[in-house]
Structure formats: structure tokens, C-alpha cells
Amino acid sequence: MNNVVERTYYDVELEPVINTTKIKIIEVSIELFSKKGFSGASIRDITKEVGIKESSLYKHFKNKDQILETIFVNFRMEADKILPPMEHIDHIVETMDLKMFLGRGIENFLRHIDNEINFKLWRILYIELFRQPIAQEIYRKDIMRKTIDCLETIFEKMMEKGKMKPQNPRIMAEEYQLSSISLILEYNMLKEEGMSTESIEEKIKNHVDFFSAIACP
Amino acid sequence: MNNVVERTYYDVELEPVINTTKIKIIEVSIELFSKKGFSGASIRDITKEVGIKESSLYKHFKNKDQILETIFVNFRMEADKILPPMEHIDHIVETMDLKMFLGRGIENFLRHIDNEINFKLWRILYIELFRQPIAQEIYRKDIMRKTIDCLETIFEKMMEKGKMKPQNPRIMAEEYQLSSISLILEYNMLKEEGMSTESIEEKIKNHVDFFSAIACP
DNA sequence: GTCTATATTAGGATAGAC
DNA sequence: GTCTATCCTAATATAGAC
Structure with missing residues (x-):
């Protein structure tokens, strides 16, 4: 709960949007982890929402932990x-x-x-x-x-x-x-x-x- | 963080110990839920630790939610x-x-x-x-x-x-x-x-x- | 970098014998 | 109230074609 004088608040992304799918995975994961917790949300849930197959996710992240x-x-x-x-x-x-x-x-x-x-x-x-x-x-x-x-x-x-x-x-x-x-x-x-x-x-x-x-x- | 004058602190159990297995299940569940969270701890984990088969647990609790x-x-x-x-x-x-x-x-x-x-x-x-x-x-x-x-x-x-x-x-x-x-x-x-x-x-x-x-x- | 297919393990839960 | 056996679904993850 503290204190800034004047500043912009966020720049939505950190790097220029290079890998759209990877970002989508992160966004969806944030959504699902915040609702069900890390262990309550599955790779299946995530990939389904992103619109890719489970196997494709592993091209972007080594495993589930790496997303978190x-x-x-x-x-x-x-x-x-x-x-x-x-x-x-x-x-x-x-x-x-x-x-x-x-x-x-x-x-x-x-x-x-x-x-x-x-x-x-x-x-x-x-x-x-x-x-x-x-x-x-x-x-x-x-x-x-x-x-x-x-x-x-x-x-x-x-x-x-x-x-x-x-x-x-x-x-x-x-x-x-x-x-x-x-x-x-x-x-x-x-x-x-x-x-x-x-x-x-x-x-x-x-x-x-x-x-x-x-x-x- | 508050305030009592004089009192005993707990009576470990609420009812006289009638069903030992049920109590054991609760104790083990408390242990596991506190370590892995509710969705992270499985019926399998619990029953294994209690020393009964999974099916036996359902004689004591309708389902996992009821334990929590x-x-x-x-x-x-x-x-x-x-x-x-x-x-x-x-x-x-x-x-x-x-x-x-x-x-x-x-x-x-x-x-x-x-x-x-x-x-x-x-x-x-x-x-x-x-x-x-x-x-x-x-x-x-x-x-x-x-x-x-x-x-x-x-x-x-x-x-x-x-x-x-x-x-x-x-x-x-x-x-x-x-x-x-x-x-x-x-x-x-x-x-x-x-x-x-x-x-x-x-x-x-x-x-x-x-x-x-x-x-x- | 996406897909299909598949492996493997783990999940909750039930049926029925003892 | 415990067991064995089984069901079915869901989980993470990999192999290999396109």
C-alpha cells in the first residue's frame, strides 16, 4: 500500500510481443491459477482455454512449474x-x-x-x-x-x-x-x-x- | 490474538473417542492439507498414511469435501x-x-x-x-x-x-x-x-x- | 510450433465379498 | 468396517509426423 508520485503504471508486456501463444498461456494460467490455485488448475484446463493441444504447451514451457x-x-x-x-x-x-x-x-x-x-x-x-x-x-x-x-x-x-x-x-x-x-x-x-x-x-x-x-x- | 483470563485450552477431542479410524483420517488430513493444500492432497495419500484402503475411507466420509x-x-x-x-x-x-x-x-x-x-x-x-x-x-x-x-x-x-x-x-x-x-x-x-x-x-x-x-x- | 497418438501415473469413487 | 477388484476420468508428459 505505497507510494509513488507520478509514473505510468504498466506497460502490459515486458518484452515486445514476439511469441503470442506463450503470452496467451501465461494470461490463461494467471486466470486459472488465481481461481483454482496452482495444483487445482491443470495443463488440460490451460491448453483448452488457450486453444492448443497439451503437447504444444511443452514447446513453450518445460513443465507446469515453469509457468508459475x-x-x-x-x-x-x-x-x-x-x-x-x-x-x-x-x-x-x-x-x-x-x-x-x-x-x-x-x-x-x-x-x-x-x-x-x-x-x-x-x-x-x-x-x-x-x-x-x-x-x-x-x-x-x-x-x-x-x-x-x-x-x-x-x-x-x-x-x-x-x-x-x-x-x-x-x-x-x-x-x-x-x-x-x-x-x-x-x-x-x-x-x-x-x-x-x-x-x-x-x-x-x-x-x-x-x-x-x-x-x- | 486475544484474550482469555483463565481457561483450559483444549480438550483434544470433541466427543468421546468412539471411532478411532475416523479421527485418524481427520488428523492425517489436517497434516496433509496443511502441507499440500486440499486439492494437492489425495484420498490415496490420506488412506496410505492412515493405513487403510481407499474404499474404507468412504465408510467414514461421503467424499473428500466432507473431510475438509x-x-x-x-x-x-x-x-x-x-x-x-x-x-x-x-x-x-x-x-x-x-x-x-x-x-x-x-x-x-x-x-x-x-x-x-x-x-x-x-x-x-x-x-x-x-x-x-x-x-x-x-x-x-x-x-x-x-x-x-x-x-x-x-x-x-x-x-x-x-x-x-x-x-x-x-x-x-x-x-x-x-x-x-x-x-x-x-x-x-x-x-x-x-x-x-x-x-x-x-x-x-x-x-x-x-x-x-x-x-x- | 502445431498436431495425433500414446504412455504412465494418479485422481475420486463404487461394488461386493468377508 | 475392512478388504480386493475395478471403473472411469484426469493428470503430466513424450514421440514423432507435418
């Missing part, structure tokens, strides 16, 4: 765009107060997760969290640690500027992010069922207000 | 024991300050999750969160909502007694619980890999300290 691997590499890159780039941090601290910064981070994240593919990638991450070690690594390092590091840096600078009360910036960052990640989980659960995400957006607002109130001088 | 159902019913009952019973609440508010209360809640929860079976049940819950609607219901209602309701009641009473600063008790309860549940997830992830849970226990302590500091007068 590719998907996670993708997610890693998308997740990297959630946070503001290091070189923007000084500008953020200069021009925003805490509440504005947190608010922007949330807008930013909601835009990220409103993208259908990103949403599915998050679901896959959650589903595989306890079975694919790579999923846990992404959660812990690319999501939690990176975000907390970034928040810590910004909080520290804001404290220097008198925009936040002087407190342990690491602990503040952890507290903020721990609540945020729970809200993301709830958001994903609600959205899955096609339910309104209003109640979560309310909670997110509460969270920012609450945190700003205790953190600002 | 039974497991979730179990979890629901265990989860119910994490919170203090309603009739203890006044006593809690009378005799404890906020920090003590939160500390007890955490001790209580750690004791709950240190039980091998409970730990596996939590893993199954997380793994199936996005595929078994019942898992989501348990998470949202039995874990989150009930805990937040309970905290709200206690916080409200503590505020009346001047043990907490007067603030919106619902929002306070939500903030506390949102962070807690993230810590539980991290705890589960670390414990799975056999890693030390020290770093999380440190974070939990921070969380309680942080919250107490902002909530107390």
Missing part, C-alpha cells in the same frame, strides 16, 4: 512499481505532509490492484503463500520489507523536517504497513466475491486518519 | 477459545490495565498456535482462503469480526474507567487487530520453515508497546 515461475517473476516486477522510486523521496518529503503522502500511496495501490491482472497475481500470491517458497519470499521481501524500508526512510526525513513527531521511524513504518497489508487481504477477499469494497475503503481511510493523528505533531 | 468440512468445523470451535468468554470481560476490565490485557491476549494466542494441530489448522485456513468460501467466512467472522467486537467492548469499558484515552473504541479495536492478524500470518510463515520466531515475537512486543502508548492516558 514466470508468473511470479512478472509479479515481482509489478510489485516493484507500487513504491515510489528512491530518487523521488526527497521531493515527496519536501512537498507533502504525512497524510497527503499516505493518501497518495493508497490511491496508487488501489490503481495498481484495480488492474485485473494485478488483482489475479495478488490472489495467486496469497493462495500459494504456504506452498511455494517463492511466494513467501515475494511477500516478505518484495512486499513487506521493501515497503517498510521505504516508509522508514520517508518517516525519518519527515521527522527531521518536523512533519512528524520524533519517534522510532522503523516501528512506525512497521505498524503502518502491518495494518495496511491486512486491509489489502480483506480488499482482495471482498473484490473476489464481487462485493462492494466500500467498507474496506472506509477502513483504509480510518487507518490513514488514525495513523496521521498519532504521528503528526 | 469437518476440519473447518473443528477450527471454528478452536478459534472460539482464543477470545475470553463474555462473562469474564467485566473482571478483565476491573483487574487489568490495557497493556496487561493485551499481553495476556498474546500469551494466550501463542499458546493456542503452539499446539501442533492448531498451527496446521491455521495453515489450512490461509491456504484455502481464496478457494473455500467457508475459509473466508471463518476468517472474517470467527477471527476478525468476533475479535474486533470483543476488543471494542473491552476498550469502551476501559475508557469509561479512565484506563484508556477516550477515542473511538471501534477504530482502536480495528487498528489493533489489523496489525495483529498480519503478525499472525508472519508467525505462521516463519514457523513453517522451522525458522526462529523471535523476530516476530519482538514485533509483537513492539506492537503492544506502541498501541498501549498511544491508547493510554
